[in-house]
Amino acid sequence: MSVPLTLLGLLEREPSHGYDLKRDYDTFFGRGKPLSFGQVYATLSRLARDGKVVISDVEPGEGPDRKRYVITDAGATEVDAWLTEPVEPEPHLQTVLFAKVVLSLMLGRSAEDYLDLQRNAHLRRMQALTDIKRAGNLVDAMLADHGLFHLEADLHWIETTVARLDALTKEVRDA
Amino acid sequence: MLEARDVKLAFGQTPALRGATLAVAEGEIVAVMGPSGSGKSTLLHCLAGILVPDEGEIMFDGTRVDQLDETRRSTLRRDRFGFVFQFGQLVPELTAEDNVALPLLLGGARRAAAVAEARPWFAKLGLDGLEQRRSGELSGGEAQRVALARALVAKPRVLFADEPTGSLDSLTGEQVMDLMVDSARAQGTTVVLVTHEARVAAYADRQVIVRDGRVHALAAARGAS
Ligand SMILES: Nc1ncnc2c1ncn2[C@@H]1O[C@H](COP(=O)(O)OP(=O)(O)OP(=O)(O)O)[C@@H](O)[C@H]1O
Ligand SMILES: [Mg+2]
Numbered sequence: 148m149s150v151p152l153t154l155l156g157l158l159e160r161e162p163s164h165g166y167d168l169k170r171d172y173d174t175f176f177g178r179g180k181p182l183s184f185g186q187v188y189a190t191l192s193r194l195a196r197d198g199k200v201v202i203s204d205v206e207p208g209e210g211p212d213r214k215r216y217v218i219t220d221a222g223a224t225e226v227d228a229w230l231t232e233p234v235e236p237e238p239h240l241q242t243v244l245f246a247k248v249v250l251s252l253m254l255g256r257s258a259e260d261y262l263d264l265q266r267n268a269h270l271r272r273m274q275a276l277t278d279i280k281r282a283g284n285l286v287d288a289m290l291a292d293h294g295l296f297h298l299e300a301d302l303h304w305i306e307t308t309v310a311r312l313d314a315l316t317k318e319v320r321d322a
Numbered sequence: 323m324l325e326a327r328d329v330k331l332a333f334g335q336t337p338a339l340r341g342a343t344l345a346v347a348e349g350e351i352v353a354v355m356g357p358s359g360s361g362k363s364t365l366l367h368c369l370a371g372i373l374v375p376d377e378g379e380i381m382f383d384g385t386r387v388d389q390l391d392e393t394r395r396s397t398l399r400r401d402r403f404g405f406v407f408q409f410g411q412l413v414p415e416l417t418a419e420d421n422v423a424l425p426l427l428l429g430g431a432r433r434a435a436a437v438a439e440a441r442p443w444f445a446k447l448g449l450d451g452l453e454q455r456r457s458g459e460l461s462g463g464e465a466q467r468v469a470l471a472r473a474l475v476a477k478p479r480v481l482f483a484d485e486p487t488g489s490l491d492s493l494t495g496e497q498v499m500d501l502m503v504d505s506a507r508a509q510g511t512t513v514v515l516v517t518h519e520a521r522v523a524a525y526a527d528r529q530v531i532v533r534d535g536r537v538h539a540l541a542a543a544r545g546a547s
Contacts, residue, residue, distance in 0.1 A: 269520070276524070281500065
């Protein structure tokens, strides 16, 4: 999750105080990992330095919350570019699974035992996410779904790999 | 409460179950997963008294189901079990309402009483207004919810569901699963759910995997981690 771009995106709705940005970020994007005020203001001052936001009115009084931040044209262009660009598809978890399977076979260990444990762990997690989904609001449900579909994809890969273990064992040992 | 003990069954020369063992507790929701052709449906049919194993035992509430004759097993299925399959298998000539009422009618209820008991299921499963439709006039998801109502209306002890979401898209399938789990829990119905979809199996308390006609109980119970 890119914090600077997300804050910029939130600012494109309307000029906001750091406090409001933090609250909206935590509600929709933080999910158990809230931003600290320090992070918010450090990010905003970097965005200001780079000309992506400007500080509009500073209300009388002390403290950072007096400042209202406004997105600039450069900032808006950056948000637009980000939102129209697909994310690099990166199946990184699968590469770890793959490495463990191949190494197990190279070391003469049971890859099937490992895959059984992994399947089990995946199913446990999917159960927990399903509970969250059934108990939570729509935002929780959508995030849980994203996790569920990804875990499901891993499980498909696990099942296919189990079915191919004999062939893979031969290939790895002959290498 | 429901148990398969070392069950073996072959179709001619094809062994489908080679010593399958599974115990299901009262009120439990168990998902049976596994590759195609591994014996999931055959195991479900044995547990439900549809098929009789060549060897091994099927126990339900202390009764040897595999030793009952076909008439007794048929009565057991009608009185104690509910069924949902991949394709709803509604009776096409009947309205949705009559389909739901059917198990009660077969159980000897009067028509008015059966319909009165069937009707609340339509609101419960989000099917308001569809009571008079025939199965050809229902979407796949609607038909599946009607089938679910029909399976549960007689308050069975066990619901057997074989790929109940197999012909539905993922969102519709989830609605069916939500309703199935909520309704089963509300009336204490035990569920044996066959599915090859992990997202569907994740609704269960416990998952087992059938491979080559045997049951692998890999996963610990929900909450037991
Ligand atoms: N009526 C039948 N006659 C002959 N063979 C059968 C019959 N039913 C099942 N089989 C065979 O028994 C084995 C197990 O079948 P079963 O239907 O239980 O598998 P399954 O796990 O439910 O598969 P799927 O996920 O494809 O539904 C398969 O080899 C299948 O071909
Ligand atoms: Mg089957």
